[in-house]
Amino acid sequence: MVARLTSARAARxxxxxxxxxxxxxxxxxxxxxxxxxxxxxxxxxxxxxxxGELVQVVTRDGRxxxxxxWHAEDVPASAGAAGEPRTRTQYRVGNRRExxxxxxxxxxxxxxxxxxxxxxxxxxxxTDTPTIGTLKETxxxxxxxxxxxxxxxxxxxxxxxxxxxxERSGAGAPLLDEASCTVVFTLSxxxxxxxxxxxxxxxxxxxxxxxxxxxxxxxxxLWEFLAAPPRESNTAGGILPxxxxxxxxxxxxxxxxxxxxxxxxxxxxxxxRQGPLVRLVRLAVSNLAGVPSIVFGMFGLAxxxxxxxxxxxxxxxxxxxxxxxxxxxxxxxxxTLALLTVPVVIVSTEEALRATPRAQREGSLALxxxxxxxxxxxxxxxxxxxxxxGMILAVARGAGEVAPLMLTGVMKLAPSPLIDGTPPFFHxxxxxxxxxxxxxxxxxQSPNVxxxxxxxxxxxxxxxxxxxxxxxxxxxxxxRVRRRLQGALF
Amino acid sequence: xxxxxxxxxxxxxxxxxxxxxxxxxxxxxxxxxxxPKYEKVEGLExxxxxxxxxxxxxxxxxxxxxxxxxxxxxxxxxxxxGKGSSTAPPALIEGxxxxxxxxxxxxATEIDEFEKALGYKPTCLRTCLDxxxxxxxxxxxxxxxxxxxxxAVFSKTRNRGFAEEVTTWGQLGLAGEWANQPISAFGRNSAxxxxxxxxxxxxEKGDYKDTVKEQPGSSAVVQGVAESRGGIGYSGIGYATSxxxxxxxxxxxxxxxxxxxxxxxxxxxxxxGRYLFLYVNRAPxxxxxxxxREFLKFVYSREGQQVVEKAGYLPLSADVCRAERExxx
Numbered sequence: 001m002v003a004r005l006t007s008a009r010a011a012r013x014x015x016x017x018x019x020x021x022x023x024x025x026x027x028x029x030x031x032x033x034x035x036x037x038x039x040x041x042x043x044x045x046x047x048x049x050x051x052g053e054l055v056q057v058v059t060r061d062g063r064x065x066x067x068x069x070w071h072a073e074d075v076p077a078s079a080g081a082a083g084e085p086r087t088r089t090q091y092r093v094g095n096r097r098e099x100x101x102x103x104x105x106x107x108x109x110x111x112x113x114x115x116x117x118x119x120x121x122x123x124x125x126x127t128d129t130p131t132i133g134t135l136k137e138t139x140x141x142x143x144x145x146x147x148x149x150x151x152x153x154x155x156x157x158x159x160x161x162x163x164x165x166x167e168r169s170g171a172g173a174p175l176l177d178e179a180s181c182t183v184v185f186t187l188s189x190x191x192x193x194x195x196x197x198x199x200x201x202x203x204x205x206x207x208x209x210x211x212x213x214x215x216x217x218x219x220x221x222l223w224e225f226l227a228a229p230p231r232e233s234n235t236a237g238g239i240l241p242x243x244x245x246x247x248x249x250x251x252x253x254x255x256x257x258x259x260x261x262x263x264x265x266x267x268x269x270x271x272x273r274q275g276p277l278v279r280l281v282r283l284a285v286s287n288l289a290g291v292p293s294i295v296f297g298m299f300g301l302a303x304x305x306x307x308x309x310x311x312x313x314x315x316x317x318x319x320x321x322x323x324x325x326x327x328x329x330x331x332x333x334x335x336t337l338a339l340l341t342v343p344v345v346i347v348s349t350e351e352a353l354r355a356t357p358r359a360q361r362e363g364s365l366a367l368x369x370x371x372x373x374x375x376x377x378x379x380x381x382x383x384x385x386x387x388x389x390g391m392i393l394a395v396a397r398g399a400g401e402v403a404p405l406m407l408t409g410v411m412k413l414a415p416s417p418l419i420d421g422t423p424p425f426f427h428x429x430x431x432x433x434x435x436x437x438x439x440x441x442x443x444x445q446s447p448n449v450x451x452x453x454x455x456x457x458x459x460x461x462x463x464x465x466x467x468x469x470x471x472x473x474x475x476x477x478x479x480r481v482r483r484r485l486q487g488a489l490f
Numbered sequence: 491x492x493x494x495x496x497x498x499x500x501x502x503x504x505x506x507x508x509x510x511x512x513x514x515x516x517x518x519x520x521x522x523x524x525x526p527k528y529e530k531v532e533g534l535e536x537x538x539x540x541x542x543x544x545x546x547x548x549x550x551x552x553x554x555x556x557x558x559x560x561x562x563x564x565x566x567x568x569x570x571x572g573k574g575s576s577t578a579p580p581a582l583i584e585g586x587x588x589x590x591x592x593x594x595x596x597x598a599t600e601i602d603e604f605e606k607a608l609g610y611k612p613t614c615l616r617t618c619l620d621x622x623x624x625x626x627x628x629x630x631x632x633x634x635x636x637x638x639x640x641x642a643v644f645s646k647t648r649n650r651g652f653a654e655e656v657t658t659w660g661q662l663g664l665a666g667e668w669a670n671q672p673i674s675a676f677g678r679n680s681a682x683x684x685x686x687x688x689x690x691x692x693x694e695k696g697d698y699k700d701t702v703k704e705q706p707g708s709s710a711v712v713q714g715v716a717e718s719r720g721g722i723g724y725s726g727i728g729y730a731t732s733x734x735x736x737x738x739x740x741x742x743x744x745x746x747x748x749x750x751x752x753x754x755x756x757x758x759x760x761x762x763g764r765y766l767f768l769y770v771n772r773a774p775x776x777x778x779x780x781x782x783r784e785f786l787k788f789v790y791s792r793e794g795q796q797v798v799e800k801a802g803y804l805p806l807s808a809d810v811c812r813a814e815r816e817x818x819x
Contacts, residue, residue, distance in 0.1 A: 103732035233553035444707035447550035
C-alpha cells in the first residue's frame with residue numbers, strides 16, 4: 001500500500017505535477033496581490049467623493065460635534081485597567097480656520113446622544129477647508145435676504161450661490177472680498193462664520209438627499225477631480241495639470257525614445273560586425289536598464305539642464321536674468337526618461353529584428369534590393385509589433401518614474417499651462433506637474449494630511465488607469481499591425 | 491538694529507543660535523489689525539512666470555500665497571518647488587528661482603557663495619513666525635519635556651548635558667505600560683531647514699542619532715508619529731493633526747513648560763519659535779521686478795498675513811511688516 005502510494009507520488013513528480021501547482025500558485029498569489037492593490041485604491045480613492053452622512057454627537061462634557069464619521073479604532077487598553085474594550089471614532093468636522101483642526105477623536109463611551117440632523121450642510125469652499133454647520137442667513141450688501149435653515153431660505157441661498165458661481169466663472173477670478181452677497185453659517189460649537197457667496201463651490205445636505213442626488217454630487221465631485229486645477233495647496237480641487245503633465249511627458253518621451261532605440265538596434269543588429277565589441281555594447285545596454293533611475297535624473301540635471309540648457313540660454317536668450325532652458329522643464333524631463341527607457345526599446349527591437357525570417361531577407365536581396373530597401377520594406381514592417389512591445393514597456397516604466405523628475409523640473413504647483421494660445425503653443429521649457437509626484441506631495445508634504453489622504457489613493461488609481469489606457473491603446477494598435485502582417489503573408 | 495532690519499534679524503538668528511531668546515522677536519508685539527489691505531496697482535498688467543525653490547516647511551505657505559496672488563493677477567504664474575531650505579541658495583545664484591523660501595537663515599558660507607557669484611548679498615525678508623513643535627502620538631500621556639530631554643532623545647552627543655541616553659519613555663518619567671515602550675524618533679532629511687534649525691537650537695550643533703528616521707517631508711514626520719505608538723518627531727506647528735499632540739516644552743529641566751501656540755511664541759516663552767524667511771536676489775540700486783515686488787507686497791498685506799494663519803503659522807506684527815516692506819522700494 002505504502003509502496004503503491006510512493007510510486008504514485010513518484011509518477012506525479014515525473015510528470016512534473018508539483019511544478020504545475022507551484023507555478024500556478026505563484027501566479028494566483030500575484031494576481032491576488034494585484035487585485036488587492038486595485039481594490040484598496042478603488043475603495044479608498046473612490047469612496048472619498050461620496051457625500052457621507054453628517055452625524056451630530058453630544059459628549060458627556062457637553063461638547064457638540066457635527067461631522068462625518070471618518071475612522072474608528074480601539075482605544076489601547078492601559079495596563080491594569082481591565083474591562084470591556086473601548087472604541088473611539090474620528091470625526092471630520094471641517095472648519096479648519098475656525099476650529100484649528102478639522103479632525104477630532106471622540107471616545108465612543110463619552111457620547112450621550114447621536115443624531116443625523118437633516119439640515120446639516122457640507123459646504124465646499126474656494127479658499128478654505130469645507131464648512132460643516134447649518135445655514136443661518138444670507139445677506140446682500142449687509143442686508144438680510146433670507147434667514148433660517150428652513151426650506152425656502154435654503155432655496156434662496158442655493159439660488160444666490162449659483163448666481164455667484166456663474167459670475168465668478170464669467171469674470172475670470174474676481175476678488176472674493178468685493179463680493180456683495182455673503183452667507184452666515186452656525187457651526188456646531190455655536191460660532192458663526194460669514195463667507196462670501198462667491199467662495200462657495202458646492203453645498204450639500206447629505207442627510208436630506210436621496211441616492212439619486214448623492215450620485216449626482218458624486219459625479220460632480222469626480223468630474224471636478226479630473227477636470228479642475230488644484231486648490232488649497234493641492235489638498236482640494238482637481239488634478240488636471242498633473243494629468244496633462246503626465247500624458248504630455250509620456251508622449252514626448254515616446255517620441256524621443258522610439259526612434260533612438262530603433263535606430264540603435266538597427267545598427268547593432270544589421271550593420272555592426274558581430275564580435276566582442278558589439279557583445280560588450282549589448283551587455284552595456286542591458287545593464288543600463290538596471291541603473292537606478294535617480295542616476296539618470298542626475299545625468300539629466302548635469303547634462304541636459306546645465307550643459308545643453310545653459311548653452312541654449314547663452315546663445316538664444318542672452319541677457320535674460322532668469323533661466324529659460326537652463327532650468328528643469330518638460331523637455332528635459334522627457335529626454336531623461338527617454339534615456340532611462342531606451343534599453344527596453346533596443347532589446348525588444350533587436351529581438352524582433354532577429355525574428356524576421358532569413359528567407360524573406362534573402363528573397364528581397366535576391367530581387368535586387370539594396371540593404372536599406374530590404375530593411376525598410378521587409379524587416380522593419382515585420383519587426384513593428386516587437387518595436388511596439390518595446391514602446392509599451394517603455395511607457396509603463398516611464399509613466400511611473402518620479403525620482404529623476406524631481407531633479408529635472410517637476411513642481412508642486414506649476415500653474416502655467418503646457419499648451420496654450422501663445423506661440424509656440426507647446427511650451428516644452430516650462431515646469432510641469434506629474435501624477436506620481438503629486439502622490440508624493442499630497443502624501444508627504446500636504447498641510448492637512450488627514451483630509452488629503454483619500455486624494456492620494458484617488459490619484460494613484462488615476463495614474464494606474466492612465467498607464468493602462470496608454471498601454472491598451474498601444475496593444476490594440478500592435479494587434480492591428482499583426483493582423484495586417486498576417487494578411488500580407490502568402 | 492531697526493535700520494537694517496531684515497538682514498540684522500537673520501544675523502541674529504545665525505549667531506544666537508536660538509531665535510526666541512534673541513532680540514529678533516522684540517518687534518512682534520504690535521497690533522495685527524493695522525496691516526494695510528493689498529491694493530491692486532491700477533493699470534499694471536503683470537504677466538509672466540515666477541519660480542520659488544526652497545523650504546519644504548514653507549511649500550504650502552508659498553502655494554497658498556500663489557493662489558491668493560493669482561486672484562489679483564491671473565497672468566502671473568508662480569511655480570512652487572520645495573525640497574528643502576538648502577536648495578534655495580543655489581537656485582537663487584543660478585537664477586532658476588525668484589524666491590528662496592527658507593525655514594532657517596542662510597549660513598555664512600551660503601551668503602559668501604552668493605556674494606562671490608553675484609557681487610552682493612541676498613536680500614533677506616522675514617515672512618512669518620513658526621513654532622517648531624515636538625509631536626508625540628495622541629495616546630502618549632507625557633505632560634511636558636525639557637529641551638535637555640528632547641536633546642537626549644534625538645542626539646547621540648547630548649550637548650545639553652542630559653545624563654544618559656534616552657531610549658524608552660520610562661526614562662522620561664512615564665510609568666506603567668509606557669515605562670518600557672521604546673522611543674521611535676522621526677526627523678527630517680538633511681536638506682531641510684527644519685533639520686538644521688533643530689540641530690542648531692535643540693541639539694546645540696550636536697549629532698543626530700543614527701536611529702532617527704529621516705522623513706522626506708514635514709507631514710511625513712507627523713504621519714510617522716501618528717502611526718507609531720512610541721513615536722516622537724519635530725515639525726512646524728502648521729502640520730499638526732488630530733492623531734498627534736504637540737508636547738509643551740520648557741527651556742530647562744524644572745522650569746515651566748509652555749504649549750506651542752501663538753501667545754507663547756510672541757511672549758518668547760515657547761523655546762522653539764523661529765522666523766520663516768524669503769530670500770530674493772536684488773542687485774543694489776536696482777528696482778525689483780514688478781512681479782516680485784507686487785508678490786512681496788501681497789505677502790505683507792492683510793490678505794497675505796491671513797494666509798499665514800490659514801497655513802497654521804503666526805503672522806507678523808504691523809511694524810515688522812512695514813519694516814520689511816521698506817526693503818522692497
